[in-house]
Amino acid sequence: MAADGSPAWPAISIAEANAKLAEPGTPLAVSEGVINGVTMKYYSEAPPTIRALVEASKAFGDRPLLVYEDESASYLAHYKAVSHFAHVLKDNFNVKPGDRVAIIMRNYPQWPVAFFAALSIGAIATPMNSWWTADELEYGLQNAGVKVAVIDPQIFERIREHLDRLPDLESVIIARETEEERNNPRVHNFEDFVGETNDWVKLRDVPLPDVSIMPDDDATLMYTSGTTGRPKGAVATNRAVISNFLNAMTCQARMFLRRGEAPPEPDLSEQRATLLAIPFFHATGAFAVLIPTLLRGDKIVSMYKWDASKALPIIENEKITTIGGVPAIAWQVLEHPDRDKYDLSSISVVSYGGAPSAPELVSTIKKRFPDAAPGNGWGMTETCATATLNIGEDYEHRPDSAGAPPLAVELKIVGPDGAALPPGEVGELWCKSPSNCRSYWNRPDATAETFKDGWVVTGDLARLDEEGFLYLVDRAKDMLIRGGENIYCIEVESALYDHPAVMDASVVGIPHKVLGEEVGAVVQLKPGKTVGEDELRAHVAQQLAAFKVPVEIQFQTDPLPRNANGKILKPELRERFQPRG
Structure with a gap:
């Protein structure tokens, strides 16, 4: 007990908590083996593929999954749309395992349908930045050798004049189309195949196409968000994408062990709701939000464009429990002058990453939302989003840290000579994890620089303390x-x-x-x-x-x-x- 009578904290070390959660036979069990020729730790009880998660999600039935303005889709409706569109891709457009299917649109309900349909037939889902210019889109479609692109009308207007320079792009499917006629045999209408969002529940219930997919088959091609130079396509396997949310789940469960409590059993009777303020095409949006939501039976509410003024009534009306994305979004809600006009009491999690955050943000969250758990983490496209997560008391005690890794994630700080540095020393951060991407698409030069024997060379300057907590110092190129x-x-x-x-x-x-x-x-x-x-x-x-x-x-x-x-x-x-x- 502490001097004030409260339970002593921490009740258990990070190493002890990691080891306990990774014990054999537990959902977060960690084993060691050879994956893609590299010896590493991995989650031995993980679901085998993303397709398996899609199939399991059907059990949530009428529970709402996607909400966008006046449109909504339940889990069953979403599954039906995914299954129908998977058959369309396979049968109508001859999409085979390994083919690239691009998804380029705002956070509309059609985005997850196209994403999961491609993944369910072994295609490589290839999200692209809907903010890209026409030339950038042409580059991405060309670089990835995309066979089918599922886009919205705004994207089509951007690439219309570029189609002749994209011979590998056999078909373009436009969601939320407003024009009746495109006069182009390569262009099709998404709604012709699955109907409008609110009507997906009326679709016939058919199983997914019969396709064999393995854990280490390629699943996604996600382009880096570099602010200079051409983006690179990072290729991730099913195992890597799934390991991402197991990293996060381990860190969340560890919080309870650090308090001296047993991690609670998942309570699927209460549905959590996330206000999605970041794009689905971002690794965080797709891997750290969308896929775990499908696993837990939660709800995603999306907006046409992030606007804190419009977000406040949505939080109240949809009983949003999770907000965040990058620190600036959290600040905009916390400091909005109209904040007290709305009931925001449903918020229980304020999480963010992707950018530096002020230590003051933690105390501000606790002041504004006393029952909310602030969380910060570190990850990148090349690590499929979450590699570390700092939440609960650990975050309150170390507000300038991005957290300590789970057992399956190894971090090291490397000096200019390539040798690992001791705790406290600043150097370049390297990360080894089953959630790491395997390579850059068609970029052997960049692959050799970044992916080294299972490690991702991050380009981040950082240090680790004695317990393994990560402190980001800067991007090497921005120092x-x-x-x-x-x-x-x-x-x-x-x-x-x-x-x-x-x-x-x-x-x-x-x-x-x-x-x-x-x-x-x-x-x-x-x-x-x-x-x-x-x-x-x-x-x-x-x-x-x-x-x-x-x-x-x-x-x-x-x-x-x-x-x-x-x-x-x-x-x-x-x-x-x-x-x-």
């Missing part, structure tokens, strides 16, 4: 060097976040002819808050060395520019600053 001194953007951003007027911040390098670079910052202020540049610079100077203090800070009330995956567009911010010196 600034001022007069030979390394400056990690995250530590400067964290100091900016610490000011009560700051909602979001990003640090970039300003070219300097003598020093090489100096520190610049762009800051989004909270509604109704003000702060001057000198005051904010003085605030940072109280925490960091003088050479790390931004020499110029630009202010705005609008959100910082981000790509569809929530990453700040630093190249765009750099262009705002004039060279100095």
Whole structure:
């Protein structure tokens, strides 16, 4: 017991908790074996394929799965649509195992149907960024050798003039079509095959096509969200995608063991609801939200476009339990001036990742939603989203950490000479896990650089503490060097976040002819808050060395520019600053 009479915490170490959860015969059991020629740990009791999850989801029957504006689909309706569309892909469009089927649209209900239909027949589901330009879409479709693309009308208008340059793209299926006639034999209407969302429940109940799929067969081709250069297609197997949510489940169960409690049995009688504020085409949206939702029988509510003002009534009306995505989204809900006009008491989880978060965010969540569990994690497209997760008391005690890995995930910090560094040392983060992608599509050069004997070379600068908790320091390519001194953007951003007027911040390098670079910052202020540049610079100077203090800070009330995956567009911010010196 602690001095105040409360149970001592932690009741068990991270290593002990990981080992206990991974014991043989348990749902999260971990074994060691050879996968794709590499010896590694893996989840021995994992469902074999994503198709198996789709088949099992039918048992949730009339429980709602997808809600979008005035449209909704139950689990049974969704299963019927998936099964029908899987037969359409296989029989009408001759899609075979290994063929690439692209899904390019907003978070409409048709997105999961196309995604799971492709996966259920052994095709490689290939989500693409619906924000891409026509040239970027042409590149992606060409690079992946896509056979069938399932898109929305806005995407079709973007690629219409590019179809002649895509001979491998045999068929385009447009969902939510408004035009009656396209006059192109390659173009088809999604609703002609499965009908409108609200009518899926009326479809005949037919089994999925008879196709054999193995755990280590390729499942997805997910393009990286790099803010510079051409995106790379990361190939993941069924095992890798499924291992992602088992990583998260292990970290969630570990929270209870750390308290001295037994992890509760899954309660499927109460349905949780997620307000999806990130795209399905993002690894987090597809792997960390959509697929676990299908497994648990939960509900996803999606929006045409994220807007905190519109999100508040949705949270109230749909009894949303989980919000988040990237830290900026959590902040926008927490600090919205209309927040108190709505009943947000259903919120029990505020989770985020994909971008640095201020330690203050944890305490703000606990103040606004006392019963909610804040959570932060680390992962990337190449790790199929979640590799570590920091929640509960661990997060409250280490608000600047992305969490400790489960037993199946190995992390190491590597120095410039390639040797592993001891705890506390900053170096490049490497990750080995059954949830890692296996390669980049048609990029042997990039594959050799990033995928090394089961390890993903992340490009993140980080450190590990004695217990294995991960602390991200910066992206290696975004680290600034001022007069030979390394400056990690995250530590400067964290100091900016610490000011009560700051909602979001990003640090970039300003070219300097003598020093090489100096520190610049762009800051989004909270509604109704003000702060001057000198005051904010003085605030940072109280925490960091003088050479790390931004020499110029630009202010705005609008959100910082981000790509569809929530990453700040630093190249765009750099262009705002004039060279100095």
